[in-house]
C-alpha cells in the first residue's frame with residue numbers, strides 16, 4: 418500500500434474521505450500521533466489492530482471534536498464528568514465511561530466501557546469534524562515501540578501499512594493522555610499523564626484513586642517503589658503489554674542526583690571499554706514538562722544512532738508529571754533498575 422502524505426488543512430477533506438471509506442489515517446494530537454479509523458466501523462477498526470500488531474484485547478481511545486459528541490458513545494453523564502470536561506477538554510484527559518450498544522466491541526477490546534477524549538490540536542479536530550464520526554485512535558506506532566511525537570516517527574513505523582499520514586507539528590505534550598476511569602465508584606487513574614490527580618481532585622472536590630498497577634500500598638514519597646509491576650490484573654488492559662521498548666537494552670539509575678550522574682558516568686566508561694555504544698538520557702532536575710516532551714523522541718534517537726545500551730537517570734519527581742514520565746521510563750526499561 419502506498420501511504421499518502423497530507424501536509425495542509427485542505428488535504429483534510431481527502432483524509433476525512435479515507436476515514437469514511439473505512440481506511441486508516443494517522444494524525445497529530447497534542448500528546449502523541451494517533452492512528453485513526455471510524456470508531457463505529459468494525460472492519461475499519463480491525464485494520465488498526467492489524468497495522469500496529471496490537472493485541473485484540475487492548476481497547477482504543479475514541480476521539481471526538483466537540484464535547485457534546487460524547488452523547489453518541491455513552492448515555493449518562495455524571496456531574497463530575499461534566500465538570501471535568503468543562504475544565505480539561507480539549508486536552509490530554511481521557512475518560513472511561515459505560516458504552517452505548519452502538520460502539521462496537523472491537524473498539525473497546527470486548528469491554529462494556531469506552532475511552533473518550535477530545536484532543537487539543539486543530540488538525541485533529543478538523544479531521545474528526547469533517548469525517549462526521551468519532552475516530553478510534555491508539556498511538557500511531559508499531560505495538561511495543563515508543564509512541565510517536567513527530568510525523569517522521571509515524572512514517573518510520575507505519576509507512577506502507579496505512580492509507581495516509583497527516584503531517585503536523587511535533588506534539589506539544591509528548592506523552593499520552595491521562596486515562597481516568599469514571600465508570601464505577603471512585604474515579605481512578607489507569608494511566609498517568611500531564612493532567613494530574615491533584616488537578617482532577619481540585620475540580621471534583623473528592624479523592625481520585627491510582628490504579629494498583631501504578632502504586633503499591635507502601636509507596637514512599639518520590640520513590641520508585643510505587644511503580645513496580647504488580648501481579649494483580651491492571652484495569653487498563655494496555656498497561657500489561659511490553660511498552661515503548663527501544664532496541665537497545667535500557668537501565669534506569671535511581672538515587673540522589675549527584676550519585677546518579679556519577680554512576681551513569683562509571684557505567685558508561687565500563688561499557689565503552691568492552692565495545693558497547695552507550696546512550697545516556699539525563700534530564701535537567703525538576704524539568705518534568707521538558708522530560709515529557711522529549712522522552713519518546715530520545716528513545717527513537719537512540720535506536721537511530723544504533724546504541725547498544727542506554728542508561729537513564731530516574732527523575733526524583735515531586736509532582737504528577739514527573740510520575741507520569743517515570744511510568745514510561747520504567748516500562749521502556751522493562752523495570753530494569755539500578756539503585757545508588
Ligand code: TXA
Pocket residue numbers: 446448449450451452475476477478509511513525528530531532534536554555556557592593594595596607608652653654655656
Ligand atoms: O494521548 C493519547 O491518549 C493517545 C492519542 C493518540 O490520543 N492515544 C493513546 O492510545 O495513547 P493507546 O491506544 O496507545 O492507549 C490507550 C490506553 C491503553 O492503555 C488502553 O488499555 C486504555 O487506554 N483503554 C482504552 N479503553 C479502555 C477501557 N474501556 N477501559 C480501560 N482502559 C482502556
Ligand code: MG
Pocket residue numbers: 555556564
Ligand atoms: Mg500506545
